[in-house]
Amino acid sequence: MTPVRPPSAPSLQAALGAGVDPLGYARQLLPLHRSWTEGARIQREVRPVIARSWERAPGRGGESRPLPSSELAALRRENSELSILGELLSDRLLPMAGQAENQLVITDGEGYILSVLGPRAVRRQSDGIGFVAGARWREADVGTNGIGTAMAERIPVQVFGPEHAREEQHAWVCTSAPIVNPATGMLAATVTLAGSFRTAHPHTLALVSATAREAEGELLRLHQLKLNELRGAVDQPAGGYVLVDEQYAVAASRGFDCPARLSVIGGLHEGSVWVRGLGAMRAAPVPGGWMLRPVAEQTVLELCPGPLPRAVIWVGSERTEVPLNSRHWRILQLLARREQGVDAAGLRELWSEPVTPVTVRAEVSRLRAKLGGIIAARPYRLTVPVVFSE
CATH class of the missing domain: 3.30.450.40 (GAF domain)
Incomplete structure (x- = not known):
């Protein structure tokens, strides 16, 4: 016998309705x-x-x-x-x-x-x-x-x-x-x-x-009260900057179009860092958070082959290492060879089986989430110089 199960709203998973025994x-x-x-x-x-x-x-x-x-x-x-x-x-x-x-x-x-x-x-x-x-x-x-x-x-x-x-x-x-x-x-x-x-x-x-x-x-x-306190407690410098709390929520900024919370590969540390959507920044701790300011140091992407391939983002002498799966490795290799960029159709050659552009875009989206602003879109292309390690 099929249980009596009155419908419920998708977001509220009630087990049974009023009046059911x-x-x-x-x-x-x-x-x-x-x-x-x-x-x-x-x-x-x-x-x-x-x-x-x-x-x-x-x-x-x-x-x-x-x-x-x-x-x-x-x-x-x-x-x-x-x-x-x-x-x-x-x-x-x-x-x-x-x-x-x-x-x-x-x-x-x-x-x-x-x-x-x-x-x-x-x-x-x-x-x-x-x-x-x-x-x-x-x-x-x-x-x-x-x-x-x-x-x-x-x-x-x-x-x-x-x-x-x-x-x-x-x-x-x-x-x-x-x-x-x-x-x-x-x-x-x-x-x-x-x-x-x-x-x-x-x-x-x-x-x-x-x-x-x-x-x-x-x-x-x-x-929000804590972000307000952080804004009031920290002197805001001249020029571009981003002020974030300890969870990387943005309290204040100038010169940057910031999301509500920053995505930082490997987390923040004092010195040069690569921040998704912002690029190369210098991070300095402040009470309750971090002050980020743009730096002129060159950013370089190093591609390291091997059984466990990886990408290394260099901002000056500071390095951030990102493990790669085999498909992400092949995507980066192809982008490194085609400086003018490539669209989703051009990347389909990396799949041994037929795939749709939607599948390709989803995979590139996952890779971009790992590397932040290293990969631009329309067409897909690398935004920083790339080198291959031995």
Whole structure:
């Protein structure tokens, strides 16, 4: 029998709609779970977000042992983002957790549970499945679950009953949303409401998702304040410059069309560096970030053959090494031979099989992401002198 699965918005992966009997739905899901765990093909009735998770983490997962109390305490102390967000998350979600007999679970960006709050009866039940502070709940640790799947998908998701990988979690529904720090683009946390599958409701997902977005907005607001402080604390020099914070977010610039955050091969260090989109720059540390100014030193691309080919970007005497795969190596060789440039059709000769221009452009795009502004487009060509090492 096909499970009743009312449609949900693509960005909100609710497990079932209002009015659907949770017990009946769980019974319909059990054969799908059993078929998967017995090694059969994942059935088409499985929700796509769950099917993807089952494919990523086949089997029922292992067991996540909690960290020692001292390591857990260190994680909590060192997590500046959650020290900022803890009160906001609790204010928004704990009242709902209590009313719905759910618990509020907050993890760090690695999936370690830092806090479990809510009704004591629910927390006692979760202790029995290892859903405790200090345990890590990625998909790789315990299979499909709300926390791990939200981390992997980077979207809010609700995992219901037998959609969980492990049978001891089949009595639960977990509604989770990732929190991404806009300052770094990295996963900062996940927030989850978890309880009996009988409490499942799509409104829970909407609430958790909205709270996660509010938390991201708060992180962005605080980051903007720090950029303002950086601008006010550092004297801005005459001429062209770019001022960035420690995560390379641009606080101020003159004479450059900058993205919100710089991409720097190998990271910044004092001295000459090559910055994607800016070219050769001299980096100097300032309190809270870096000051970048253009330099007149010549930039040279050195191509180094061998079993593990690589490119070396020289800015004066400073070098930045970039490993290359065989196709990227051949693309650079061809561009070095054709100083006038080449279009996507001209690069197709590097493929042994027929490929479309879209495939070629995608591969060159990946190479340009490695080398920054070394390769210009329309046509593709090298923007700096190139030499071949012995």
